[in-house]
Amino acid sequence: MAPSSSTSQFGPIENAKKSRKPPSCDPCRARRVLCHPQPGGAACPRCAEKEIICTTTPTARGRPRKNPPRQGSSIGRPHQTIPSLVLHPQPNFGTSVDCPELSPEFVAHCLEGLSPNPLFHHPLISAAAIMSEIRAVSFQLHLLPPQTRVLALCSIAGGSLLAFHKSVLGDGPRPKSFDDNDFFSSSPDILGCGVRRAAACRALRAEALKAAWEVGIILSPSNENAASCYLLDLLEQTDQISSAGRPWATAYLAHARALAPNWRPPSGLPWGEFFWTAFLMHEGLISARGRTPAIITAQDQLFFCGPERSLETLLESLESSANNASVSLLWTSIKSYMFNVTTLARQLLDQITGDVPRSNPLSEVAVLNFLNSLSKLHSTLSLLLDRIDGFTIVPGIDPSPDASIEVLLITAAYGGCHGFGGLALPFYRELQYREACGGAPQSDRTQGRLRALKMQAHDMAVVAGRELARGIRYLPKIHYAPVHWITIRAWAEFVAEDADMVTADGAPLDAEAARDLVTFADELKMLGYSLDAASTPETLALIERLEGHANRALVSMFLPIDYEAKPSTGTYHPQR
Structure with missing residues (x-):
C-alpha cells in the first residue's frame, strides 16, 4: 500500500507553510527596535513597560496587481460585494522618540503647573473632575478609562508648556520652581527654555491627538470629550498660525450645547455663568483676531450666560453707583462687560471684517457705530479698573471656593483690558487694509472721510495698547x-x-x-x-x-x- 501523501516512514511531511511572525507594532517600528507581539491583541512588553498605546498598522504584502478592479464598477459582476468605505481614516500619528516617559512623577509635575492658570479652570474641565480622577489612580494613566485618559494626556500636553522637568528642558538652566523669581528676573536663558522644550511638547501633543482620534472624542458628547476638545484647541492657539477652521473648538462647543441642560448651575450660584461669560468672550476675541466666522452665537450667550444689560445701561449703572463698593455689583458689572465684548466681536465680523462685508464697499455707518461702541467700552473699562484698584480685600469673603478674591480681581482686570484690546486692533487693521487695497473708485471726499475714520481707529488702538499693557502689569511678575x-x-x-x-x-x-x-x-x-x-x-x-x-x-x-x-x-x- 502506497504511503500517504502527508506521511512517510520517516514521519509527517512538513508541506504546510510555517506560520508567520505577527508584524511589529507601530511604536517599535518607529523606534526601529525588536518587537515581541503578544496574542489576543495585548500590548507588547516594550509598550506595556513605557505605558504607551500599542497599535499595529497592517501592511499589504505581495506584488500589486497591474489592472486592479475599479471599486465603483459592478458591470459584469452582479454578485460582487463592494467593500465598505472607511468614513473616518486615522491620520498617521507616529510615536516620537522625543516623547517623555509618562511616569507618575512627571504627570504630577505637569499638572501642578496648570493649577494657577485661569484657562485651565473652564467649567467643562471642572465638570470632568480630571484632577480627582488622576489622583485616584496615583497618576498612573494606564489605569484610567479611555476618555478620561485622553483628557489626562491633553492636560499633560498643556502642562508641558510650563513644566521645568528634566524630561522637557533637558540638562540646561531651568527654574527651581514655578515661582522661581531669581530665574525669571535675571536668567538670560528664558528664551532658550522655549527652544529646548519644543520637541517634547510637540511629541506630547501628538500623543494626545493620537489618543483623541482613536477614542473618537470629536463624535461622542461627554464631559471628558468636551474638555479634551477645549484643551486641544488651546494648544492650537500656541502655534504661530493657528487653524482657521478650529475643529476642536467647534467640537467642544457642540458637546457643550448637548450637555448643558444636564449641568447648568442652580439658581443662586452664578459663578458657572460668570466663568462661561469669560470663556465665551475668549472665543469671540479669537474669531475677531483671526477674521474667521464666529463660533459663538447670540443663542449661546443667552443659554450659557443669561440675558445681560446693554453697554449703555451698564455705563449708566457704573456712573450712578460710584460710591457703591459691593462685591456683587463689581462681579455683575464685569460679567455684563464681558458679555458686551463678545457681542461686539460678532458685530465686528458680521459688519466690517468678515468675508461678506469685505466683499462689499466699507460701510461708514458700521464703522461709526463701532467707534462709538469702542468709546463706551473704554469708558466702562476705566470705571471698572478704578473699582478694582480701590477695592479692599475683606478677610473671609470669597465668592468662589476655587480661587481667592484677589486672583479674581487680577484676572478680571487683565481680562477687561484684553477684551478692549482684542476688538480695537483688528478693527484698525481692517481699515488699514481697506485703504491699502483700494477697491472701487471713490471720490476725494469719500476717501478723506475714510482716512479720518482710520485715524480715529488708530487713536483708539493706541489707547487700547496702553490699557493692555496696564492689564499685563496687573498680573503677577511670574x-x-x-x-x-x-x-x-x-x-x-x-x-x-x-x-x-x-x-x-x-x-x-x-x-x-x-x-x-x-x-x-x-x-x-x-x-x-x-x-x-x-x-x-x-x-x-x-x-x-x-x-x-x-x-x-x-x-x-x-x-x-x-x-x-x-x-x-x-x-x-x-x-x-
Whole structure:
C-alpha cells in the first residue's frame, strides 16, 4: 500500500507553510527596535513597560496587481460585494522618540503647573473632575478609562508648556520652581527654555491627538470629550498660525450645547455663568483676531450666560453707583462687560471684517457705530479698573471656593483690558487694509472721510495698547500665558510701529509709552519660556526694537520707571 501523501516512514511531511511572525507594532517600528507581539491583541512588553498605546498598522504584502478592479464598477459582476468605505481614516500619528516617559512623577509635575492658570479652570474641565480622577489612580494613566485618559494626556500636553522637568528642558538652566523669581528676573536663558522644550511638547501633543482620534472624542458628547476638545484647541492657539477652521473648538462647543441642560448651575450660584461669560468672550476675541466666522452665537450667550444689560445701561449703572463698593455689583458689572465684548466681536465680523462685508464697499455707518461702541467700552473699562484698584480685600469673603478674591480681581482686570484690546486692533487693521487695497473708485471726499475714520481707529488702538499693557502689569511678575502668544505678538508689533511713527517725526516718547514698550518686550520674553516661536529671529528683532525705543526715551528724559510689583497681601492698591 502506497504511503500517504502527508506521511512517510520517516514521519509527517512538513508541506504546510510555517506560520508567520505577527508584524511589529507601530511604536517599535518607529523606534526601529525588536518587537515581541503578544496574542489576543495585548500590548507588547516594550509598550506595556513605557505605558504607551500599542497599535499595529497592517501592511499589504505581495506584488500589486497591474489592472486592479475599479471599486465603483459592478458591470459584469452582479454578485460582487463592494467593500465598505472607511468614513473616518486615522491620520498617521507616529510615536516620537522625543516623547517623555509618562511616569507618575512627571504627570504630577505637569499638572501642578496648570493649577494657577485661569484657562485651565473652564467649567467643562471642572465638570470632568480630571484632577480627582488622576489622583485616584496615583497618576498612573494606564489605569484610567479611555476618555478620561485622553483628557489626562491633553492636560499633560498643556502642562508641558510650563513644566521645568528634566524630561522637557533637558540638562540646561531651568527654574527651581514655578515661582522661581531669581530665574525669571535675571536668567538670560528664558528664551532658550522655549527652544529646548519644543520637541517634547510637540511629541506630547501628538500623543494626545493620537489618543483623541482613536477614542473618537470629536463624535461622542461627554464631559471628558468636551474638555479634551477645549484643551486641544488651546494648544492650537500656541502655534504661530493657528487653524482657521478650529475643529476642536467647534467640537467642544457642540458637546457643550448637548450637555448643558444636564449641568447648568442652580439658581443662586452664578459663578458657572460668570466663568462661561469669560470663556465665551475668549472665543469671540479669537474669531475677531483671526477674521474667521464666529463660533459663538447670540443663542449661546443667552443659554450659557443669561440675558445681560446693554453697554449703555451698564455705563449708566457704573456712573450712578460710584460710591457703591459691593462685591456683587463689581462681579455683575464685569460679567455684563464681558458679555458686551463678545457681542461686539460678532458685530465686528458680521459688519466690517468678515468675508461678506469685505466683499462689499466699507460701510461708514458700521464703522461709526463701532467707534462709538469702542468709546463706551473704554469708558466702562476705566470705571471698572478704578473699582478694582480701590477695592479692599475683606478677610473671609470669597465668592468662589476655587480661587481667592484677589486672583479674581487680577484676572478680571487683565481680562477687561484684553477684551478692549482684542476688538480695537483688528478693527484698525481692517481699515488699514481697506485703504491699502483700494477697491472701487471713490471720490476725494469719500476717501478723506475714510482716512479720518482710520485715524480715529488708530487713536483708539493706541489707547487700547496702553490699557493692555496696564492689564499685563496687573498680573503677577511670574505668569504663564502661552495661549495669548498671537495676540501679544500682534500688539507688540503695533506699539513698535507707533513708536517708529512718533520718533520719525522728531517727537520724543513719553514715560508712559516707554514703560509700555518695556512691558510688551518683557511679555514676549516670558512667552519665550514656553514657546519656541518667541525665540525666532523676527521676535528677537522685535524685542530689540521695543527695548531700543524705550531706552532712548528714558535716556533723553533721565526718568526712572517704577516697576514695583503689586503687594500680595492687604489692601489691593497696585501702582499702575
